[in-house]
Amino acid sequence: MKVLTIVGARPQFVKAAAVSPVLRRRHTEILVHTGQHYDYTLSAVFFEGLGIPRPDINLNVGSASHAVQTADMLPRIEQAIIEAQPDCVLVYGDTNSTLAGALAAAKLGIPLVHVEAGLRSFNMAMPEEVNRILTDRVSRLLLCPTQTAVDNLHAEGIRDGVCLVGDVMFDIAARSAEAAGSGNDILRRLTLTPGEYVLATIHRAENTDDPACLSEIVYALAECNQRVVLPLHPRTTKCLETFNLLETLRAASNVVVTEPLAYLDFVCLLRNARLVLTDSGGVQKEACFHRIPCVTLREETEWVETLESGWNLLTGANKQRILLAMRIQPTRGRRDCAGMELWDGRAAERVMEQIESM
Numbered sequence: 316m317k318v319l320t321i322v323g324a325r326p327q328f329v330k331a332a333a334v335s336p337v338l339r340r341r342h343t344e345i346l347v348h349t350g351q352h353y354d355y356t357l358s359a360v361f362f363e364g365l366g367i368p369r370p371d372i373n374l375n376v377g378s379a380s381h382a383v384q385t386a387d388m389l390p391r392i393e394q395a396i397i398e399a400q401p402d403c404v405l406v407y408g409d410t411n412s413t414l415a416g417a418l419a420a421a422k423l424g425i426p427l428v429h430v431e432a433g434l435r436s437f438n439m440a441m442p443e444e445v446n447r448i449l450t451d452r453v454s455r456l457l458l459c460p461t462q463t464a465v466d467n468l469h470a471e472g473i474r475d476g477v478c479l480v481g482d483v484m485f486d487i488a489a490r491s492a493e494a495a496g497s498g499n500d501i502l503r504r505l506t507l508t509p510g511e512y513v514l515a516t517i518h519r520a521e522n523t524d525d526p527a528c529l530s531e532i533v534y535a536l537a538e539c540n541q542r543v544v545l546p547l548h549p550r551t552t553k554c555l556e557t558f559n560l561l562e563t564l565r566a567a568s569n570v571v572v573t574e575p576l577a578y579l580d581f582v583c584l585l586r587n588a589r590l591v592l593t594d595s596g597g598v599q600k601e602a603c604f605h606r607i608p609c610v611t612l613r614e615e616t617e618w619v620e621t622l623e624s625g626w627n628l629l630t631g632a633n634k635q636r637i638l639l640a641m642r643i644q645p646t647r648g649r650r651d652c653a654g655m656e657l658w659d660g661r662a663a664e665r666v667m668e669q670i671e672s673m
């Protein structure tokens with residue numbers, strides 16, 4: 316088979332690191348990078364660190380409004396598909412690159428494979444929710460990471476092509492656990508003691524673009540009386556500057572602000588953290604996978620299994636709720652997360668098998 320895969324943003328590079336090598340053992344893959352993420356720390360560092368094959372085509376779209384960015388990708392992806400004549404197009408997750416790839420493939424009548432199908436936050440104000448609902452609607456094969464995702468699709472009347480394969484991010488998490496620990500000097504570089512710091516990430520539009528929300532989070536970090544490491548996404552840095560909050564953060568002696576980190580450095584920090592504080596979907600489940608308690612700075616999550624098992628707690632962007640959760644979450648009772656039987660490092664193999672049977 317010839318599979319044309321579309322990636323564009325940081326979490327998609329991690330997923331491609333799991334799936335591309337497996338696909339390439341038996342098939343031809345053409346990797347298209349839309350250029351949605353272009354900074355070295357959000358893009359190239361992942362290709363280098365995770366051994367992802369170099370993109371065959373780079374569309375260099377860069378940043379813009381949602382409409383402009385998505386529209387810019389469409390004719391370029393269409394051209395790439397027409398030239399490559401693939402048997403199917405594969406997209407990951409819920410970014411603007413996912414939606415553009417889905418639309419281009421569907422309109423050309425090329426079967427679309429969606430990896431990470433069926434996730435729902437039930438919050439249509441999130442651009443990601445719009446992207447994944449529309450992508451699922453035009454997908455031929457909907458490969459779900461959890462039973463909840465399968466149930467969500469069934470509830471929307473989508474049954475054909477729906478299949479539970481597990482989470483390809485866990486393939487990489489499992490493989491990286493050891494590599495992230497041995498010889499990694501990130502803790503020394505940041506003068507951190509294992510188990511004595513909080514790892515925080517913030518980048519979701521609902522938190523970064525609203526000055527009131529961003530300010531609640533910044534003051535929670537500054538006033539929590541715990542050491543906090545905060546690798547800053549470029550979107551967040553820009554918003555902190557715009558709302559005059561960057562100085563507040565830099566002035567807080569307990570907060571260590573860093574550039575976005577390479578994957579293995581991040582995993583090393585995560586595995587040694589006392590607690591993770593995040594609004595990222597991927598980081599929530601990685602915390603659960605590595606058995607680190609997590610507090611999620613959102614009002615809802617697509618990964619409900621992490622809540623039910625006690626590994627995750629939602630606070631929204633509210634300073635008092637965040638401070639309370641930071642105190643109680645590290646010591647709450649927890650049990651194994653539902654769906655763990657699929658954390659076997661073989662999700663990418665199941666993705667390939669499903670594409671082959673389609």
Ligand code: UD1
Pocket residue numbers: 324325326351352353354355357378379409410411412442443518520549550553
């Ligand atoms: C995107 C995804 C989100 C995913 C996240 C991972 C959408 C709608 N959102 O959000 O689902 O969880 O990636 O990081 O697709 N920027 C840079 N350098 C870069 C990339 C972005 O400076 O390399 C800045 C730009 O100012 C841009 C802003 O970040 O305007 C937001 O970029 P965007 O492409 O919307 O992606 P994310 O916010 O990262």
